[in-house]
Amino acid sequence: MAKSSQSMRKYVVSSALITSLALTPVLAENVSAKADPGSSESSSSSEPSQILHSGDRGSEVESVQDELKTQGYYTANIDGIYGPITEDAVESFQSEEGLAVDGIVGPETKSALSTLSENSIEEDQEADIEEPSKDESTSQSDVVSIAEDLIGTPYVWGGTTPEGMDSSGFILHVFEQVGVDLHRKESDMWLNDGVQVDSPEVGDVVFFEGTYNTEGASHSGIYIGDNQMIHSGSNGVEVADMSIDYWQDHYLGVKSFQ
Template sequence: MTKLNHPIRTSVVSTALVASLAFTPALGENVSAKANASSSDAGSSVEASETSLLKQGDRSEAVESVQSELASQGYYTYNLDGIYGPITKDAVEDFQSDNGLAVDGIVGPETKGALSLSGDQTEAKSETETQPETMNLNSTSSGSPSDSDVVATAESLIGESYTFGGETPSEGFDSSGFINYVFEQNGINLSREHADMWTSDGEHVDSPSVGDVVFFEATYDKEGASHSGIYIGNNQMIHAGTEETGVEVADMNIDYWQDRYLGAKSFD
């Protein structure tokens, strides 16, 4: 930002004043600091305070940390990408509304404090409850993702767009449309919806191997399996995520997926 240049004024300083300043170095330093501040951008104090705020359009590790907190408490259901977009803003506003905060979609000190407190309470509660099922990701396959034709097809589609109801690369994919397309390319026809794949197709397995499909529930307001991805090893999957991310690789170790894991199936 442009700094304002002030003209230098000369004045006569009394001997007494010089002596006074000589014996009060701390005061002199403070005066100098204030003089420098006044000669810099007039909005510097506002800028300093704004750096502690997170709002739509920001991109940082701090945003990713907020997304992680929101995800662990069920408000944020997408990728931890550090991008403060409209989905993150909506999640922040929902949290603020539920916790009696000003609903502005901006993460300031009060919202950060409430997130941290709620996160501690959620963690303490989860430690005292018995989880109905945990994700077992000890893959029984000794191969690598390149050993699977299904995975190779899925990898070739990374970066394709997300479109609700989409079933092809040209129109984009929704989550179940992506699974259907990948397996169709490998000669396997599956049910169109996640719930039907889970109940009717393939075989249930105790832990996923490369090329299997991993299923999740409660990813939105629907009973049973509501999302799935193709397991590629190392606790990762390829899935059609959101309109913001499209087809992508996702880390299944994060709390969001762990809490919603339903199981795995083989469609060989």
């Protein structure tokens, strides 16, 4: 009977040991899962790394290469591979911007790149806004070109065509060709058309007074630079030197019709 009781106790202990060993892997696995939130499954859904360095690949590297290329630091193909060329470009950028030169794209380097990219976009937008000034320059050039083509046209009182024109008729005809409507008489042009400016630029109209017995502006010409103008005088359409005493004595001012 004593042996049977001893045998029974061994069986119970053995059974408990086996059960414990069988459950240990499951418990260990659960404890391990709770204690390691940075396991491979968790990291796969985490946010992209904030630091890029040599050996990295992917869309984040492409973005950095693109920004560096926009700023002129990276000249190779944008391939998403953070190799020696990309690293050199990063170091050049960091040196230029007064950052720590380590070839690593951390938060500070990323921020500096983003700031430069935003500034480049703003500059492009401003350039687009200022684009009409190119059209204005073209229009001024057209005004001078049309005026030059009329040199030699005879003076005709009241004329407004290439067959013959007076001083205001010459101005009226030239600006009609570029889509600008003006009053017929110089006195009305001076009072009502365009914008008065301090000094003439190429394509502006210079006005004179007292050239004959009339009130206000009585003569005009198109300024072509170097104190020269094209006007329709008694000898027809010609180039005149505004620096001579006659024109200086009768000078009234200048207006822009652009």
